[in-house]
Amino acid sequence: MSELRRPVAAIGDDEVVAELRALAAWLDAPAIPRAGTPDPARRARLRIEAGEGRSGRAWWPWAGGTGRGPAWRRSLVLAVVALGVLAAIAGAIGFGVPGIRIIFTGPTPSPSASRQASSPGAFSPSPRPSPTVAPSAGPLGSGLDLGFLTTPSEASSMGGFPLALPASSSLGAPDTTWFTEGRVTFAWRTQPGLPETRAAGVGLLLTEFRGSVNQEFFEKMIGPGSTITPVMIGDVAGWWISGEPHEIVYLDPQGEIIADTRRVAGDTLLWTRGDLTFRMETSLDRGAAIALAETIR
């Protein structure tokens, strides 16, 4: 390319421009979307539907994206709604809208003190990563408020829905199955590829229940150290919740408030498929958790 090596003084602007245009094809560019995440257009849509016009980090309501009114006004309305919901929960008043609310209560909501006192081996609120649930005598998952021990077939009949399990053969069958108030929880022991959660000995928790994530009424409060990230699990939208412990409050199909007071053992992936909501808790990273969740059938 000897002619291109001519001194720059000897070539015209046109040639410099042609070289610049040619250079464009050689510039590195980020590949989108990153593996395991929705593309920016989808993520923006999820955030817009969540009513987020301005990025408030202290707390951040989610709701439908029907595009009515300016984003700040929708956020404000949702803030009021969220406070109302909190008041309703505090007063144990019903709220007849199906959906799920994630309430980030930060480390150790005060009611847990009494639960801890009355429940030896219950979750204690130390920061991660050290396991803070003492290995308890009894079946895997004891002391996590998962309900009572049962079998998969009994759980399915009590819950009234077919159970779905990860297809991953390396994972194997769940070690224990628990049931409470319409929620089935499977627990797997720590094993290679399944690091320990905050609950000693527990590698994975998968909870399934009837209910749907209704984005119109999906709200969250986020505490310092908690993050919630919209993700895609296959072709359905979900949320990856990491950081400080949180509790999930949801409404069952009858519109009754169910406060899921059980202690959070790890980062949480939450999604809805059909009329079932799935909640997976794990110490896997987000990508691995999503990959595992996508095998659930």
Add this chain to the structure above:
Amino acid sequence: MAYEELVRRYQDVAVRTAHLFAPDGDAEDATQEAFVKAHAALARFRPDAPFRPWLLRIVANEARNRRRSATRRVGLALRVVEDRRPDDAAPSPESAVLAGERRSDLLRAVNGLRDDDREVIAVRYFLDLSEAEAAITLGIPRGTVKSRLSRALGRLRERLAADEAEQ
């Protein structure tokens, strides 16, 4: 959601814009943020105006903000892909004749330019925007695009000449 489909049409150029304006920023994240902000600003978009440069202006501003907030400027530079992956489109014949050494000289000179000089070169020649689109994207009058581009090319030539003198 129609908006998602709308912005997805411009997603590739938006990410490239964010990357050109802030090479070591998170272009994908900046793009997502810009899409959210653009949605909030839709009321201010004139329907008779072209959408692409309007959107790219928001992307460019978002990327610039991230660039300014970066505490260190080390490594804030565009790079060439030396080993193209097999799935990449083959470079055009014109770009193939741009020899590797010349590419790196040129890129070094571009990276050495002031931000506003580099930006005008990037939108006109790397993104291949028209002068009118460049004006909207950069938020400056069309005449300024012209004069800034001519000044930027002049400074680029000076850098290239200085490089040659050193070799």
